[in-house]
Amino acid sequence: xxxxxxxxxxxxxxxxxxxxxxxxxxxxxxxxxxxxxxxxxxxxxxxxxxxxxxxxxxxxxxxxxxxxxxxxxxxxxxxxxxxxxxxxxxxxxxxxxxxxxxxxxxxxxxxxxxxxxxxxxxxxxxxxxxxxxxxxxxxxxxxxxxxxxxxxxxxxxxxxxxxxxxxxxxxxxxxxxxxxxxxxxxxxxxxxxxxxxxxxxxxxxxxxxxxxxxxxxxxxxxxxxxxxxxxxxxxxxxxxxxxxxxxxxxxxxxxxxxxxxxxxxxxxxxxxxxxxxxxxxxxxxxxxxxxxxxxxxxxxxxxxxxxxxxxxxxxxxxxxxxxxxxxxxxxxxxxxxxxxxxxxxxxxxxxxxxxxxxxxxxxxxxxxxxxxxxxxxxxxxxxxxxxxxxxxxxxxxxxxxxxxxx
Amino acid sequence: xxxxxxxxxxxxxxxxxxxxxxxxxxxxxxxxxxxxxxxxxxxxxxxxxxxxxxxxxxxxxxxxxxxxxxxxxxxxxxxxxxxxxxxxxxxxxxxxxxxxxxxxxxxxxxxxxxxxxxxxxxxxxxxxxxxxxxxxxxxxxxxxxxxxxxxxxxxxxxxxxxxxxxxxxxxxxxxxxxxxxxxxxxxxxxxxxxxxxxxxxxxxxxxxxxxxxxxxxxxxxxxxxxxxxxxxxxxxxxxxxxx
Numbered sequence: 001x002x003x004x005x006x007x008x009x010x011x012x013x014x015x016x017x018x019x020x021x022x023x024x025x026x027x028x029x030x031x032x033x034x035x036x037x038x039x040x041x042x043x044x045x046x047x048x049x050x051x052x053x054x055x056x057x058x059x060x061x062x063x064x065x066x067x068x069x070x071x072x073x074x075x076x077x078x079x080x081x082x083x084x085x086x087x088x089x090x091x092x093x094x095x096x097x098x099x100x101x102x103x104x105x106x107x108x109x110x111x112x113x114x115x116x117x118x119x120x121x122x123x124x125x126x127x128x129x130x131x132x133x134x135x136x137x138x139x140x141x142x143x144x145x146x147x148x149x150x151x152x153x154x155x156x157x158x159x160x161x162x163x164x165x166x167x168x169x170x171x172x173x174x175x176x177x178x179x180x181x182x183x184x185x186x187x188x189x190x191x192x193x194x195x196x197x198x199x200x201x202x203x204x205x206x207x208x209x210x211x212x213x214x215x216x217x218x219x220x221x222x223x224x225x226x227x228x229x230x231x232x233x234x235x236x237x238x239x240x241x242x243x244x245x246x247x248x249x250x251x252x253x254x255x256x257x258x259x260x261x262x263x264x265x266x267x268x269x270x271x272x273x274x275x276x277x278x279x280x281x282x283x284x285x286x287x288x289x290x291x292x293x294x295x296x297x298x299x300x301x302x303x304x305x306x307x308x309x310x311x312x313x314x315x316x317x318x319x320x321x322x323x324x325x326x327x328x329x330x331x332x333x334x335x336x337x338x339x340x341x342x343x344x345x346x347x348x349x350x351x352x353x354x355x356x357x358x359x360x361x362x363x364x365x366x367x368x369x370x371x372x373x374x375x376x377x378x379x380x381x382x383x384x385x386x387x388x389x390x391x392x393x394x395x396x397x398x399x400x401x402x403x404x405x406x
Numbered sequence: 407x408x409x410x411x412x413x414x415x416x417x418x419x420x421x422x423x424x425x426x427x428x429x430x431x432x433x434x435x436x437x438x439x440x441x442x443x444x445x446x447x448x449x450x451x452x453x454x455x456x457x458x459x460x461x462x463x464x465x466x467x468x469x470x471x472x473x474x475x476x477x478x479x480x481x482x483x484x485x486x487x488x489x490x491x492x493x494x495x496x497x498x499x500x501x502x503x504x505x506x507x508x509x510x511x512x513x514x515x516x517x518x519x520x521x522x523x524x525x526x527x528x529x530x531x532x533x534x535x536x537x538x539x540x541x542x543x544x545x546x547x548x549x550x551x552x553x554x555x556x557x558x559x560x561x562x563x564x565x566x567x568x569x570x571x572x573x574x575x576x577x578x579x580x581x582x583x584x585x586x587x588x589x590x591x592x593x594x595x596x597x598x599x600x601x602x603x604x605x606x607x608x609x610x611x612x613x614x615x616x617x618x619x620x621x622x623x624x625x626x627x628x629x630x631x632x633x634x635x636x637x638x639x640x641x642x643x644x645x646x647x648x649x
Contacts, residue, residue, distance in 0.1 A: 355494045358456050362490075363508040363552060364482035373507065377498030377531070 004102070007111050011121035014112035021301070022242025022271045025213050027115060030154035030185045032123050034073035042080075047072050048147055049178055055236075056174030056207035058145040066170075067130070069144040073153050074125035085136025086169070087129065088144075091158050094129035101129075104160050108191045108219025108248060116215040120156045120189045127157030127188070132167035132198070141170040141203075148186060148212065149178040159190040163198035163226075171200070175214075176207040183211040190218040194226035196251065203231040208238040210267055216243040224251030224280075232260040234270065237296075242271040244301060249276060249283035249311075258287040261379045264296025266324060273301025273331070278311035278341075285313040290379050292319070293326030302345065303333045309340025319349040320378055407432045407556055407593040408453070413464035415452045422448040424618040426464070430556070433590035435582050437604065437626040438597050440615035441638050446597040447491060449615065450558045453595070454488045455481050468556065487554030489545040491561055495533040501544060502528040509551040518550045522577050523570070538565020539574075546577045557581055557594040563603040575606020584608055601630040614641045 018024045037047060042062045048070070050060050062068045067081035067088035081088040095101050111121050128144045148155055163169045175186065186208075194200050200220075208214060222228050228247060247256040258274040276285040291298040302315040319328030332345040352374055360370035380395075413426040422445045430436050440446045452459045453466060455478045466474045473481055496504075501524070505515040519525045522543045527536075536544060542562055549557060559578065566574050579585060582594040584607065596603060604626055612626030614633070621641045622629060632640060 353494060356496055358478060359490065359494050359496070361478040362454055362456060362482055362488050363504075363548060364479055365507065366479050367477070370479075373499060374496060377496055380498035 007106055007121060010112040011118040014118040015115060015122070017112070017114045017118065019114040019116060019215065019242060021244060021299075022215070023240050023269065025185060025215070025240070027119055027154060027185070029152075031150075031152050032074070032125075032154055032156075034075075034150040034153050037072055037075040037077050039077055039079070042068060042078055045070065045078060047077060047149065048145075049176070052176045052178075052207055053145060053147070053174055056145070056176045057172045057203065057205040058143050058174035058176075064140050065143045066138040066140045067142040069128040069130070069142070070147065071126060071128070071145065071157065072147045073150050073155055076126050079128065081142070083139060085133045085167075086138055086142060087131040087133070088142055089129050091127040091129045091160055094160065101160065104162065104191060104193060105158070106191075108193075108221050108246070109189050109217050113217060116187045117189060117217050119154070120158050120187050120217070123154070123156045124158060125156045127159040129160050130169065130171060131162040132164060132169040134164040135166045136164075137168035138170045141172045144171060144173045146173070146175050146186065146188060147178070148176075148182060148184045150184075152183055154185040154187065156187045157189070159188065161190065161200060161202070162193045163195060163200045165195045166197050167195070168199045169201075171202050173202065173204045174207065175204070177209045177212055180209045181211070182209050185213045186215070188216045190216065192218070192220040192228065194220065194222040194228050194254070196223045197225040198223075199227040199229075201229040201231070204233070206232075206234040206238065206241070207236050208241070210237040211239050213239050214241040214243070216245070218243070218245035220245065220247040220256065222247060222249050222251060222254035222256055225253045226251060226255070228256045230256070230258045230274070232258070232262075232272065234272070235261070235263045237265050237268045238270065239267070240269045244273050244275060246275040246277065247285065249278045249285065250280055252280045253282040254280060255284045257285070260289045260291075262289075262291040262298060264291065264293045264298045264326060266295030266326070268296035270296065271299040271301070273299075273303070275303040275305070276313060277305045277307065278313055279307040281308055281310040283311045287315045287317075289317045291328055292322060292375065292379070293324075293328055294322045295324035295326045297327045298329070300328065300330045301333075302331070303335065304343050304345070305335045305337065306341030306343050307337050309338055312342045314343070315345035317345070317347040318378070320375070321349065321351055322375070407434070407469060408595070409467040410453070411465045411467070413452065413466065414462040415448060416460050416462055417448070417458050421462075422459070422618065423452065426620055428613070428620055430593050430595060432593060433583070434611065435584065435594040435596065435607065435609045437609040437612040438595060438615060439601065439612060439629060439633060440597075440599070442599060444615045445618055446615050447560055450488060450560055450595070450597060453558060454478050454486060482552070482554070485555035486558065487549045487552045487556070488558040489542070489549060489560055489562060491564070493533050493541060493545060495531065497531055497534065499532050500529055501532050501547070504532050504548060505551045508548060510553045513551050513553065515551070518547055521550070521580075522547050523573055539567050539570045542566050542574055543570065546574060546581070549581055550577065555592055557592065559594065559596040561597050561599055563598065563600065563606075571602070571606060575603065578603075578607050582607070601633075604630060614638065616641050
């Protein structure tokens, strides 16, 4: 049986398979139908709410970016790189261009993992292909936007990101909806390949809406000396969000770092974590999660698996329950399979400490200002290795979310 | 500058201070001596309006205004600044950013930090992993940025190594305008247990807190000498009771 058919068969078999984590979603309640939009230059894009995209880190002007990709529902309306050595196109177009690309599909994410991966295969609606050629380094980040516009839409995308040997790729992905009232489902498969001595920084900012369900499925393969930095920011309401990207550190000295900053208002359910399998000597992984609830539910997972001696990994998970209550459930897990692994974790869930508030008040800050300062500090995960423009963007997203907090 | 009248303070029903009377003039620096646990820190906390300290009776006036019922930030904005003995760590808040937030009178963070050998800490989270001496310098640095009119210092010399005692002492001296002969306007209330700070900061007066209240006032060096020779018990019978 040809390989393609085998993949389809596996997907068919998993069509009804619930996800391992997160509330089950009935896919038949969503439609795959949406108007088709033609590709157009950035300057002519009027299909999207630019403000909502901006708060997800996507600047439709394309200024300060090494390339842009924008998909509305199932239509790719723009894909273009602006830097030599960087490729930005739709997955469909890339599959037509490169025969070899088939070999990158469903390699680090299983097509039959659950109904969502199956749906992404069976109802494939494009996605982005971003690649840095050997030795190429992005001056500015590439931006990619996945946007929901049609009511009750189910968006199913498959993204492939490749950093060839010795290259460096910074990507900012913004996800947003056309209106805060929109109901919909986003399923996004992302497969990352970090080749020898290459680096990818991937910052994903979610700006969904209270009736949106989100099921990203990501896998990352990091080769010798490669670095993968993942930043996930979700500071806006979402009905249910569940993601658990897995990094496979297969080459000697490969490194992965996951940072996540989340804020769950009432009605939001976020089940977010990451997994790393350290299977080569000298591999490193660090996971840092900061979550805040103002009434929503956050489940913070983290799983580190050490398979060979000489690996080092740490997992830190902190949660803060603010006024309005809510729940934070931290599940850090370590799985050391041989002698000589060095893995640790720390987790803490609490409220804003009174002595910290008073400390700042004694310096002249009002109680509200003191709380805001503490929260901002709490969410200020030091993200190393990001270009300043990206760090600024993340900082800005956090600042914006603060205004709605107090 | 500061007038405390018949102040009685308790915490969760336990009385800590009884009928405290204290007056600090404009430009005056006052040393407050007392044993560990005598209530010195509680007095500073009550002046700043911090913690669960309940004022049962009495008044605290600052620049003529009754501030007894004000919140700590209201007191800080009126010009009171405090050095904490064990300040909390605030994750993600860099020393530099803190200075920018609290600075009064356009003070430059880099310049101030250089004065207390603290430049290399500007990018660090406030109080995160600081040693005892580093905490003192961080606290002083914040006070320098805040530029208060009344400075409350809680054992500024404790935990500071000999090399940095000089730095800390000089910084306190500048905060309290001890280098200014005329028109000195800044006042200070400094808690000391060991008295070492007297070698670095010239104080106008000293007083002793024993058995929940203030007993004695006078030349700080003389008082310290008396305490070293006769202990705090002596203060209870001292003629210079401040009532």
